[in-house]
Amino acid sequence: MDQSFLIMLSNLLHLQNQLDPTSSLLSDTSASAASATPSSLLTSTSAAPLLFFTIASVLSYISTTRKPQSSPSPPPSPSTTSQFSVAAFRALSTERIWAMEAPLRDAQWRSLYGLSYPVFTTVVDKLKPYIAQSNLSLPSDYAVAMVLSRLSLGLSAKTLAKRYSLEPYLVSKITNMVTRLLATKLYPEFIKIPAGRRRLQETTAAFTELTSLPNICGAIDNTHIRLHSLPSNLPNPNIYTNSHGFRSVQLQVVADHKKIFWDVCVKAPGAFDDATHFRDSLLYNRLISGDIVWEKVVNVKGHPVRPYVVGDWCYPLLSFLLTPFSWNRTGNPAQNTFDEGLMKGRKVVEEAIGLLKGRWRILQDMNVGLNHAPQTIVACCVLHNLCQIAREPEPELWKEPEEGGPVPRVLEAEKSYYYFGESLRQVLADDLYQRLSSR
Numbered sequence: 001m002d003q004s005f006l007i008m009l010s011n012l013l014h015l016q017n018q019l020d021p022t023s024s025l026l027s028d029t030s031a032s033a034a035s036a037t038p039s040s041l042l043t044s045t046s047a048a049p050l051l052f053f054t055i056a057s058v059l060s061y062i063s064t065t066r067k068p069q070s071s072p073s074p075p076p077s078p079s080t081t082s083q084f085s086v087a088a089f090r091a092l093s094t095e096r097i098w099a100m101e102a103p104l105r106d107a108q109w110r111s112l113y114g115l116s117y118p119v120f121t122t123v124v125d126k127l128k129p130y131i132a133q134s135n136l137s138l139p140s141d142y143a144v145a146m147v148l149s150r151l152s153l154g155l156s157a158k159t160l161a162k163r164y165s166l167e168p169y170l171v172s173k174i175t176n177m178v179t180r181l182l183a184t185k186l187y188p189e190f191i192k193i194p195a196g197r198r199r200l201q202e203t204t205a206a207f208t209e210l211t212s213l214p215n216i217c218g219a220i221d222n223t224h225i226r227l228h229s230l231p232s233n234l235p236n237p238n239i240y241t242n243s244h245g246f247r248s249v250q251l252q253v254v255a256d257h258k259k260i261f262w263d264v265c266v267k268a269p270g271a272f273d274d275a276t277h278f279r280d281s282l283l284y285n286r287l288i289s290g291d292i293v294w295e296k297v298v299n300v301k302g303h304p305v306r307p308y309v310v311g312d313w314c315y316p317l318l319s320f321l322l323t324p325f326s327w328n329r330t331g332n333p334a335q336n337t338f339d340e341g342l343m344k345g346r347k348v349v350e351e352a353i354g355l356l357k358g359r360w361r362i363l364q365d366m367n368v369g370l371n372h373a374p375q376t377i378v379a380c381c382v383l384h385n386l387c388q389i390a391r392e393p394e395p396e397l398w399k400e401p402e403e404g405g406p407v408p409r410v411l412e413a414e415k416s417y418y419y420f421g422e423s424l425r426q427v428l429a430d431d432l433y434q435r436l437s438s439r
Contacts, residue, residue, distance in 0.1 A: 085164075086139060086142050093145075106118075112145070114152025114360065115390075119387065126185070126186060126189075127186075146160065146171070151360045154361035155362075157169075157172045172368075172369075182383065184375075192262055193292060195292070197296070200217060203257055204216060204217055204296065210257065211341040211344045212435070212436065213310075214300060214305060215305050217256070217308065218309045219346045222252045223250070224270055225248055225373070225377055227240060227249065227270075228365050228367040229367075240269045241270055249270060249370075250269070251264070251377055254283065255349040260385050263283045264377075267281065275408035287318075288417070294307040301430070309322075310322050314403060318418060320421075321421070322342065337432055337436060355397060356380060356398075358396055359383070360380040360383065
């Protein structure tokens with residue numbers, strides 16, 4: 001007999017007891033069991049015993065003549081389903097982690113979540129109060145670990161859902177929540193303009209040592225974040241196709257000498273140029289309006305030089321953003337020397353972007369919805385800064401395609417900034433060439 005028949009038979013026994021309790025087949029006493037013979041049941045005044053045995057006989061015949069069903073497919077292998085369970089995560093994070101040697105422990109954690117265990121706990125401690133307010137059914141550290149694995153390995157929601165035995169919609173919901181918290185709650189703490197005297201002095205001094213140019217406070221660059229797919233109802237999807245032929249959104253960053261971002265902007269689709277994206281950023285508007293004031297001023301050949309950012313020829317030349325004289329060394333010796341120094345400074349932001357995409361591989365092929373792409377990108381920038389501050393090992397750099405494009409035209413509202421920047425650039429070039437020639 002199979003299990004279903006036994007269940008039906010048990011139910012019939014209970015039914016018979018209710019119809020004729022004087023002839024119970026389920027009595028726990030030995031006396032009742034001895035008196036419950038077939039003959040005594042047949043001579044009972046109730047019709048229930050006869051009905052019971054008639055139905056039981058029919059069910060017994062059916063059960064013996066039924067074709068055996070094929071065995072159900074075996075459940076997923078425990079090695080694939082339990083490896084990422086809450087219990088497995090808890091065992092690793094609370095019981096085993098401190099028993100391991102630190103290099104081995106952190107290497108294992110980086111392979112799973114993109115950062116070492118101490119940095120991971122820092123992220124969890126800072127996000128935990130906000131996650132607790134969401135009434136999430138999963139533990140906060142487990143939810144953060146799951147999202148970090150998606151960001152670092154570039155997994156889709158469907159793949160991650162299978163790995164963690166969750167529904168894809170729940171994985172997407174948790175990803176959106178954690179990345180939003182990183183991009184909003186942790187952004188002000190870990191992405192800051194170097195306005196303080198001590199940090200500004202450290203930054204400009206490091207750039208001077210690297211480039212021999214005074215008062216550089218950052219390097220700016222733009223990168224394309226490839227989109228895995230676009231919504232089918234976009235009115236003009238072509239604006240996301242960039243000059244390299246793939247669809248993307250743009251990320252603009254400013255980095256210091258430690259490859260730490262102090263400004264991040266994600267506002268332009270792939271078809272826009274770097275200058276347009278820059279002019280649409282909050283940083284540009286704050287610099288144009290004078291909202292950001294750097295107190296540190298150095299004197300070069302009688303010219304006051306305030307801190308400035310360096311960028312390539314795709315950006316407009318302004319008093320607070322200096323660009324090369326040419327892209328192919330066609331200037332005079334002083335101008336070419338300046339360009340070489342400037343490009344040494346700009347190299348730090350190229351490497352910072354390479355590290356960013358090397359650590360958080362979801363940025364190599366963004367597989368989240370377009371509406372959530374900006375916050376996911378900013379969240380990865382926050383995590384990048386955490387890793388740089390903690391001096392995490394640097395992964396292999398992601399190689400960017402070569403950028404190109406015409407020198408942007410000067411807007412009417414920018415002309416005074418352009419003329420000042422043009423004069424400042426020439427003064428710095430002459431001073432640098434003179435100093436290097438006299439050595």
